[in-house]
Each structure stands twice: as structure tokens, then as C-alpha cells.
Amino acid sequence: MADGGRNKAGITVDYGRRRRSEDVFGVFLTRLEFEDVAWAAPVGNLPPDLTGTLRLNSYPPCPEPDKAMGMVAHTDSSLFTILHQSSTTGLQVLRDEDPSSPARWVTAPLLPESLIVLVGDLLHILSNGQLKTAVHRVVVDRIQRRASAAYFSGPPGNVKVLPVEQLVGPGRAPAYRGVTWADYSSG
Ligand SMILES: O=C(O)CCC(=O)C(=O)O
């Protein structure tokens, strides 16, 4: 009985996560007019069969936070990542330099009942660099433990992600070659 209940909850959580990532991907497709991505069903039809993995992170407090990192600067290999952080800040995203200021780390605010969406490497490739992969890191807190749940959303299993033709432009070469998520992640 107890097991049955847990399984049911697991299925519900998994269904919710997949639906959310399909919704998020739909927003990207619509805003960037990616309708010609064969593996991502055209907008308005069935949603793409995205894959994904969940990672739970726990960051203990650190007496000398200036001397340690929770997670070093990196980008995610996913199409995009949906992130939930507990009641402690720590996620920082690198903001590119602009004419008025140099590149700097910006701390993601804690917004109740909201999720953070980070662009990953595969969406960067798919958009031929129009959407920039988010360089991010995690700093630790002197007193508070922090937890986060990161759902990495990727393309269907064997799909090779490559730049959308219309974003490359006529007569130009794509900036990236096609890769599957598995090949990309294994380097
Ligand atoms: O803990 C966080 O806020 C970010 C975690 C993260 O970047 C990751 O798991 O790849």
C-alpha cells in the first residue's frame, strides 16, 4: 500500500515535470519561430518527446564562504534547465559585459513559487548562438544549508541537435555541427 502510494506520487511528479518542460520548450519555439525543427513537433501539434534528468543538490553551510564554491562556473549540456532553489540564495549567473559595465556575477533572487529557466548548450547550438548558454555557479552561505532541484531537459534520445536553417541564413555555414545529447555530454 505504502509503495503503491509512493509510486503514484512519483509518476505524478514526473508527469508534471515533463509537462512543464514541454511548455517551456513551446515558449522558446514560438518566440524564435523554430517550427521547422523536425523532431520538435510543429507548434500546435503534439509536444516533442523531450527527455530529461533530475539532479538534487545540497550545499552545507561553510564557515568561510569566500574560500569555497558550492559549484564552480559551468554551463549545462541540456537544451534548458528548470531549477528550483530552496529558501537560500546562491545561484549566480554571469552577465556579459556591456558598454556601461564589465562582466559580472548576478545572484538569482528568491521568488516564491517560481522556477528559474537556464538556457543550456544544446539550445545555444539549436539557435545557432542566438540564445546564449547560461554560465552559472553556486556560492555557499556561512550559516544556511541550501538545496536545489535541477531538471535538465534534452531532446529525444537519438536526435542530433543542429542549428535551425532559418537562423543560419542563406549562403552561410552553421556555427555548430549536429550532436546528440549523449555524444555531447561524453565529450
Ligand atoms: O544549485 C543550483 O542553484 C544550480 C545547480 C546547477 O547548476 C546544476 O546542478 O547544474
Ligand SMILES: [Fe+2]
Ligand atoms: Fe548547472
